[in-house]
Amino acid sequence: MSKIFKNQLFIPIAALLLLVLFNLIVDPAFFALSKGVYDGDSILTGNLISIIDNGSELAILAIGMTLVTAASGGQDISVGATMTLAGSVIVKVLRGSETSPVTLHQSIIVAFLVGCLVAILCGAFNGALVAFFKIQPMVATLILFTAGRSIASWVNNNQNIIIKDEKFKYFGYYLPKIPIPTPFIIAIICIIIMALLLKFTTLGLYTQAVGINENSSRLNGINPTLMKFVSFIILGVCVAVAGLIKASRQEGTISYGGFAKYIEMDAILAVALGGNPLGGGKFNMAASIIGAYVIQFLTITLYARGVNPEALPAYKAVVVIILVVISAPTVRDKISSLTKKLRVPKKEVC
């Protein structure tokens, strides 16, 4: 029993189950799946689909954020801004110089690769500041946090663009004949790639070693600077993928101030909810990803209960405080010692 408590996956899964239970009691219809129609194809709709759909960007970002947190012992707060920049660059490449292009100027692959390159450059910039110049991650990423959105708006001359292209919409909506939203499929692909990386390289071991003890890692032949840098590069790729999905959802209309706003905070929260120490070191990737979906589950639950979107953050904050306090090591120690005490008298009765 105590083993289950100690498992890092316990808190995010318990939170998920609690949300499920809450919805089952309040309104079992919450889980209903129904068939809808999108562009002539039949698709699945319902709250569960909304959760896995809209939680995708967050889950993808949580992957990168987990690595950055583990390796550098800090967080990247520029994620939302660089995502806007990546999205903006993708739109720019697609539209050429028109504001509502009828045909795309470049293939989506090229546009994505260019966006990816820009996001990786942003990651490299952050990573270089953190790894080579030893600046605290929060401070280093503050630069792009402030400047990213301005650069994004400058890329498109602050214009509002609409890209009415079927193929571009695939990434944020549905692929033909497939009833599941594409963002979720992309997220699953990202998760699988990460799982393979962790299994077939020593990324996990090295990253944790560097996060726990940099000196010792160096003396064992690991290059801590490189590992930190790499973690920011990987986050850069995640940002580009999330940026593509988000831009596709908006059909290219990017509001430079509000695009993916505060998503960096949700990504950090996903890492924390997963029970990963924000000071770096050990990490559990699965826990972070579940954490991301828990956050989205919470959001959709609140929407389903008719909470005003404006009031949503306040409700979220309350739930988050409870979750974070419960998952704090001191509280968990208290709980497990309490359960021990409760169990001892029972044995005597037997």
Added chain:
Amino acid sequence: MQNVDFTLCEGEIHALMGENGAGKSTLIKVLTGVYGKDEGEIFLKGMEKAAVIHSPQDAQKLGISTVYQEITLCPNLSVAENMYIGRENKIYQNWKKINADADRMLKTLDIPAQAKQQLSTCSIAVQQMVAIARAVDMDCKVLILDEPTSSLDEHEVEKLFTLMRDLKKRGVGIIFVTHFLDQVYEVCDKITVLRDGKLVGEYEIKDLPRVKLVAKMLGKDFDDVADIKDEGACYKGEDADKVVLSAENLCSNQGIKPFDFYIKKGEVNGFTGLLGSGRSECVRAIFGADRVTSGTVSMNGKKVKISKPIHAMKNGIAYLPEDRKIDGIIGELSVRDNIILALQVLKGAFRPFSKAEANKFADEYVKLLEIKTASNDTPIKSLSGGNQQKVILARWLLANPEYLILDEPTRGIDVGTKVEIQKLVLKLASEGKSITFISSETDEMIRTCSRLVVMRDRKVVGELSGEDLTQNKIMSTIAGGGEE
């Protein structure tokens, strides 16, 4: 810890001895209220009832102060601030008065520091003394020193002892925990020995010679410790004269003078000298742990470039660092991951060991070195110091190096494990590995090394081997050669 009686008299220095895990720290923590006690009572002079100690603050109010092995002061505050911080919860502090008081205190105790000096600019020894001054100034009757000397060199230890004797004259009772036997016999009046959380006994220092003390601590006879001296195991292969590694004019950015060095196959040699004489810096330069500024290194007669630890590792060099906590262990990672780390790095980032392979390696070495751990998944930081050191040793043995540098492998670990490690060093050498062994304890060096490089003031000043390997000769070489 079970049923331990402990008595400390006024004006007495009382050594608390025992192996790692014997319960010394636990006893201290119960005395100072860090841990609660299940049974028993604590009495203090002039009190009729048992003292109530629930927290370190309670203990402090009763006049029990502790100075820990790791310095628990704030390095970026001034000496005076460190001495007076957290003592009175007043918003207004008269700093002028505090500085004057601190200066007076430092002067009476003969501590070479100024009140306004930032603590981090003082040497470790002085910082340790400031911690003691803080304790003494809080009107303490009982002073607990938990391994205060482990990071001090001989001069600094001497200064600390002077301070301790001074305090003793003032009637302070001192509990002294240390792993250094010499120091116990130098300053203590009584010894209490603990083993496996139980009391072995309390002895007057004159009634308990060293051999018996070690026997009491280990619970077995001293023969074990003595007999590795006679074995004299050495490598007897045909290529015993082959030089494995040689360095010329090697110098790093750590302020050492360029030095030459060589080691033969199956040889155990050592660097000796006072703490801070540059012994660690020399081996760090060989391993590429510090930035090498000049010199050449050859491995088996072939020139190699070593500017990073990974280069050294690829050339078959292993390095067990001096400071286990800072440079050695990766605290939260499991024993298994800590063991395979070096070999994994050598194997490459794209060829990770499977969990089964890693467990096989870990099992093998946990058994070979008798590492006491709950499982391979246990985080290394929850192991005792000696077992942590064995895990780090296992890490490097697994990497199967040709040349092994062990910098203070026996520091801060219990006597039994020290002997095990020394035996292991000799065994490895007899199998043809070359080893550089560094220890602060000269008798350990004499027992294990066949050749000693002597250092003074960051310079190699001599080399001793064969019949010259005696305590006296080493001392005189360290001190300046031929003065004796």
